[in-house]
């Protein structure tokens with residue numbers, strides 16, 4: 406009875422360990438290198454563009470008006486006057502009213518501009534920013550996704566290597582068969 410028990414133990418041991426071979430497919434590691442199923446081996450996946458968060462554009466604070474939407478009126482215009490147009494004067498907006506400067510500032514035609522309402526800002530001294538049209542922000546097409554909102558990014562499953570370690574199907578990850 407006792408001998409039989411030992412024999413059984415030996416048979417069991419041989420069955421479990423002794424006769425087990427190293428798996429030739431994975432060379433005993435239990436894992437094999439396979440193609441990443443997430444990116445199909447390309448290393449990249451199509452995803453929401455990380456640069457624009459899928460919006461397709463990047464919002465900038467307007468640098469022309471520092472995000473204010475309005476800018477100081479900088480209207481100015483040159484005129485010529487005098488009998489042979491030998492004088493010049495410049496009208497400039499100063500807080501909504503025009504000032505006249507130059508050699509021709511005392512010409513008859515110049516007098517109508519003195520302290521006149523600026524034609525550009527209508528006397529306010531400020532004009533709507535022509536870069537952002539008063540919104541204070543402007544949109545630039547996202548250069549990464551060209552406005553599509555989707556871009557190829559590195560596959561997180563394989564870290565862009567295209568390969569993943571997977572359980573050996575031959576030995577089911579045990580390394581031995």
Ligand SMILES: [Zn+2]
Pocket residue numbers: 428429430431432433434435436573574575576577578579580581
């Ligand atoms: Zn294996």
Ligand SMILES: [Zn+2]
Pocket residue numbers: 454455456457458459460461462547548549550551552553554555556
């Ligand atoms: Zn984008």
Ligand SMILES: [Zn+2]
Pocket residue numbers: 467468469470471472473474475534535536537538539540541542
């Ligand atoms: Zn602006």
Ligand SMILES: [Zn+2]
Pocket residue numbers: 478479480498499500501502523524525526527528529530531
């Ligand atoms: Zn003005």
Ligand SMILES: [Zn+2]
Pocket residue numbers: 441442443444445446447448449560561562563564565566567568
């Ligand atoms: Zn991948």
